[in-house]
Amino acid sequence: MNHDSYSDDYIRGILNSVRSFAIVGASANTVRPSYFVLKYLLDKGYTAIPVNPGKAGSEILGQKVYASLRDISGPVDVVDVFRNAQAALGITKEAIEIGAKVVWMQLGVRNDEAAGLAEEAGLKVVMNCCPKIEYARLSGEIGWAGVNSRAISSARPKLAPKGVQHRILRKT
Amino acid sequence: MSDEKIPSFNTLAIHAGAQPDPATGARATPIYQTTSYVFDDVDHAASLFALQAFGNIYTRIMNPTQGVLEERVAALDGGTAALAVASGHAAQQLVFHTLLEPGDKFIAGRQLYGGSINQFNHAFKKFDWEVVWADTTKPETFETALDDKVKAIFVESLANPGGIVVDIEAISKIAKKAGIPLIVDNTMATPYLWRPKESGADIIVYSLTKFLGGQGNSIGGMIVDCGTFDWMASGKYPTLSEACESYNGMKLAETFGNFAFAIACRVLGLRDLGPCISPFNAFLILNGIETLPLRMQRHCDNALAVAEWLEKQDQVSWVSYAGLTGDPCHELAKKYMPKGAGAVFTFGLKGGFEAGVKLVSNVKLFSHLANIGDTRSLIIHPASTTHSQLTPEQRTAAGAGDDVVRLSIGIEDASDIIADLEQAMAQAG
C-alpha cells in the first residue's frame, strides 16, 4: 500500500478497532512528544503501555514501564514507535512476534523495509503520523487550535462522556 | 466525508472548519462571546496549560468561533494551520515576533501598503529588528540584500496600492536558496484569486478587514502556516527549535511538526503580546468568507470594466491595472491570477491635484474613505489625504503623486459605478 498519505477511513478504522497501545521509547519527561501521546491516549480510554529499557520497573502516568515488547503480559494492538527509522526495523519484528495488529511509526519516522515485513505478516502499518494528532483531527478537537483537519462534515461532533472539552471519534 | 477527494474551493469557503454546534445543534457557527471556559477537571486544566491537550482556556489565546475562522482560511490556502488576530498589522507583528531575535534583519519588497512600511521602519525598530528594502519588480534585488542576519523575506502578492503583481516564484527561489521563510501578504488577491503556497510561500498573512470579511464592518488579521519550512533542521529560529522556557523546556517545532509555526504564534506571541480578535468580528468575517468566491469574481469583473472605460476618457492620463492588456504586470497577472487581477487600482488625472480633490468631492455612489475591499465602491486621492504630510517629491516616489486616484471597486452594477465616475469627472473638468 501507498505510505505517502492515508485516507481518513483507514486511520479512523484503526483508531476505532484497537484497545491497547505500546509506546516504544516513552519518556517520563513531561514535555516530550511521547509523554503527550501516552497521556492523550490514556485520556481517550485506551490502554497505553510505556516501553523503555532505561525506565523499566518505574511508572509513567501510573503505568508500569516495560523493558521490551516481549515483557508485556497483556495484549498489545498497536506498537507506536517513538524511535528512529533504523530502530523501527527491530521493533517491527518484535511487534510481529508478539501478535500486534498495527505498527505505527511517529511523525518523522519511516522504514519501508519494516513496513513490508509487517504487511506480509498481516499487520496494518502507519508511518510518519501521530495517533494523538490523528485522533484530534478526526474528532474535530484539533480545530480548536486552528489546525486544518482536511475534512468537512455536516454531522454534529460527538462529545465524550467525561466533559464538553473532549470529543470522541465517530464510527464512520 | 473521507479525504479521498479534498472538497473544492467554493465548498471549503462554506464548510471548512464548521460543524453543527455539539451542544445545541445550531447549524450556523455560534458567536462564543465568552472570555473563558470551564475545565472538565483539574488534570484537564493542567493538560491544557502544558499544551498536552487541545482545548479552550481563555479568549485571548483561543475561542471556538475564531477556531472555525482559522480552519476555514487554512483550508482555503491549503495550509496546515492558521491563527486569527485583531488586525492585519497584528498578524505581521506576531509573525516577526516568532521569527526574529533582537539584531535580526528581514528583507521586504518596497511596494507595500503604507501602513506596513511604517510598521517595519518605525515600530519594529523598538524591537531591534531591521528592515532592508528591495524592489519587487526586480527579484534579484532580494538576493543582493541577503546577509547572515537576514531571517525572512516579506512581500505582498498583489501589492497595494499600485496593483503590482509580484513574481512570487522567483522570490521564493531566492528564499529557499538562503534557507529562510518567505512571508506573503495575500490581502489584495485573497486565496480565491491566488494561493501563494503553490507559488512557494511558507507563511501567508492577511488583513481580513478587506476582501475576506469583505463588507467593511470588522477589523481582523490572519497568519497561515503553510507547513513547508523545517524549523528543527534550520536551527536559525530559536523560538521554534529550542527549549521554550515558558513551557518547561518544550521544543515547539518538535512537538507540533508541520503546524508548529501557527502554534508558536498563538501560545507565545498572542498569549504574551495580546492582540486577539473578538468573537463577534470572527463571526462576521466567517460569514463574509462564505460568499468570497462570488464576491471576488464580481469585484474583478467590475474592476476590469471600470479600468477599460477609464482608459478611454480624455481626462485620464494613465490607468495602472494588471487586468488590462498592455499593463506591465499583465503577463504575471495571467500566470498567477487568471480569474482576475483584483479590484484595487490607481489612475492619473490630467488635471492633477485640483482635479483629484474635485473628483472625490463630487462622487455620489463611491465613498471617499481610506479602506479597500468593501462591497461598496471606494475612492481616495492619496495626495490630499493619506500622503498629505509628505513633500511632492516623496509623494511621487511613493506612487502617490498629485494626479493619482485609487479606487477599490465594489460589487454594485458596473454601469452605475461608471456613471458615477462619469458625472463626477465631468464636474472636475
Ligand SMILES: Cc1ncc(COP(=O)(O)O)c(C=O)c1O
Ligand atoms: C495589503 C495590506 N496589508 C495589511 C494591512 C493592514 O491591515 P489592518 O488594517 O487589518 O491592520 C492593510 C490595510 O490596509 C493592507 O491593505
